[in-house]
Amino acid sequence: MIPLPRIDPPLINASGILSYPEVFTAFESAGACLGGYVTKSVGPREKPGNENPVVVYPPEGAVLNSLALPTQSAEDWERDLEEIKLKNAKLIVSVYGGDAGEFAGVTRRMSRFGDAIEVNLGCPNKEPGEQTIMESIGQNPALSAEVIERVRDETDKPVIAKLSPNSDYLAVAESCMNAGADALGCGNTLGPGLAVDIRSRAAILAGTTGGISGPALKPINLRMTYEAYARFRCPIVAYGGIETWEDAVEYILAGAGVLGIGTAFMRKSTHEAAALTRDIWEGIQEYLDGEPMSALIGAAHRAAEGGDSHA
Amino acid sequence: MRSVFRVVENHRESDWTHTIFFDREIESTPGQFMMVWLPRLGEKPFTLSYLNAVTVKKAGAFTEKLAALEPGDEIGLRGPLGQGYPPLKRPALIGGGVGIAELRLLALASEEPSFVLGGRTADEILFYEEFRELGPVHVATEDGALGHKGLVTELLPVEADSYAVCGPERMMAACLPKLPAERTYFAVERYMKCAVGLCGQCTCSGWRVCTDGPIFPASTVAQMDDFGKRRRSKSGRWEAV
Structure with missing residues (x-):
């Protein structure tokens, strides 16, 4: 297994959030405590994604998005990433495709830019007439393994298999690890879900349904993190509803070594978002109280093994 | 949050431009914007021209439809969003x-x-x-x-x-x-998608126009x-x- 690069501090943005190299450098310049940045998922050919509205935020702590993987072409991404000037942070390139061959083709072009490659197996959004990656690949252990195998052949960088919470994710994770994945991403947005406007009697999102993120996602991806760590003891990048240092610590105790922030950046200026990342990192450090973070990764399992017969 | 407003007047400013008044005023700072939603057609950013109106220039399917709204029609508005102008002297x-x-x-x-x-x-x-x-x-x-x-x-x-x-x-x-x-x-x-700082689509040299x-x-x-x-x-x- 290829170890993940040292991501210090162990906080990153979630793929599809912030998205572009120039936004990453703006965050870095503003003093964001993000040790790595993840690109928007790079696809094999240019596509605009769904029409607006692409987000809806009902008041229950859930945000739905139906962006559906807009991407410039892989060639244009190459030009963009040639220009990126991150000072200290690592770059993780997220990739997707319609089948294993397309994943491999994108990885071939992107490998030299990334300190790691994140494989998007779980996007629950689609443009009309498409199938979601979650349905076509991410819910199927054999097809997911084929993707990871082909990606593995194209890169010597660590490969993160990012799973859908709406899948038999331990089975998918097992085949991905056997196929050469170095780490698990736990996980993508949930669902998809639906929001209906009762006045116009129409689905609000132009894509009809949208992946669910924010606080509503946290207990679900936290459980995925916990179960994946228990089974594989592998490096885990966790995402889902991390808004405070306490949220981050929960994920660390469950087994995550890197924490992804997404929806918590909603409505925050670059300076406010950078301050949020500093607050989260400072809170984690105070909680650690001098202990190395590695000592706490998965600590909830040790507690469970010590005194809980359900572990 | 997104709220539904009822159109109360469509004022024609010129051949290309209409001001669409709705039934309630929106508390906002000048320069902040609203995402205007027409069900089944799309959602685009507009800045208020009155506390209860947007002024729209016909430039495509969405703005043609918006400029043609009649009293009683409903639109969705999300906002106010973003940073407006500070108080300006003279x-x-x-x-x-x-x-x-x-x-x-x-x-x-x-x-x-x-x-x-x-x-x-x-x-x-x-x-x-x-x-x-x-x-x-x-x-x-x-x-x-x-x-x-x-x-x-x-x-x-x-x-x-x-x-x-x-x-x-x-x-x-x-x-x-x-x-x-x-x-x-x-x-x-800039072209906006989420309009709340998440997707990064409206970047101008790394500043997200919707929130910065x-x-x-x-x-x-x-x-x-x-x-x-x-x-x-x-x-x-x-x-x-």
Whole structure:
């Protein structure tokens, strides 16, 4: 297994959030405590994604998005990433495709830019007439393994298999690890879900349904993190509803070594978002109280093994 | 949050431009924007021209439909979003085309405003009579139908304590070197998707226009290499401004 690069501090943005190299450098310049940045998922050919509205935020702590993987072409991404000037942070390139061959083709072009490659197996959004990656690949252990195998052949960088919470994710994770994945991403947005406007009697999102993120996602991806760590003891990048240092610590105790922030950046200026990342990192450090973070990764399992017969 | 508003009046400003009034006022800072939603058609950013209205120029399927709304029709509004203008003292409000609409609420919130307005022809100089009651109005039209024949930038510099500029990006870029960086604000426009700082689509040199802007001090705009030059399209591909 290829170890993940040292991501210090162990906080990153979630793929599809912030998205572009120039936004990453703006965050870095503003003093964001993000040790790595993840690109928007790079696809094999240019596509605009769904029409607006692409987000809806009902008041229950859930945000739905139906962006559906807009991407410039892989060639244009190459030009963009040639220009990126991150000072200290690592770059993780997220990739997707319609089948294993397309994943491999994108990885071939992107490998030299990334300190790691994140494989998007779980996007629950689609443009009309498409199938979601979650349905076509991410819910199927054999097809997911084929993707990871082909990606593995194209890169010597660590490969993160990012799973859908709406899948038999331990089975998918097992085949991905056997196929050469170095780490698990736990996980993508949930669902998809639906929001209906009762006045116009129409689905609000132009894509009809949208992946669910924010606080509503946290207990679900936290459980995925916990179960994946228990089974594989592998490096885990966790995402889902991390808004405070306490949220981050929960994920660390469950087994995550890197924490992804997404929806918590909603409505925050670059300076406010950078301050949020500093607050989260400072809170984690105070909680650690001098202990190395590695000592706490998965600590909830040790507690469970010590005194809980359900572990 | 997204709320539903009922249209109460459609006021035709010119052949191309309509002001759509709705049934309630929205508390906001001048320069903040609303995402206007037409069910099954789309959602796009607009700045309020009145506390209860947006002024829209017909330029495509969405704006044609918006400009054709009738009393009783319903629209969805999400906002107010983004950073507006700070309070301005004795500002010169510099507007081009439908960008003039955004300056109306700013003018009403400012003491002793003056106006520098440009358009292709007289029809495009929105709120001309109303602005003349608030302060001096300098106009440039490309066809010479009203005021100076030529571009709005040819009227600069003008004397004022502060400046606000809203118009086509190339016009704004031409204004940038003619105005004092520390007392000038620009309204930057980019293609928006989420409009709440998540997706990054509206980046201008890394600033997310929806949450860091859309109103930026000129000192920031001067650092934006992309301003006046390039922007990301719906897919993220670069295109010329």
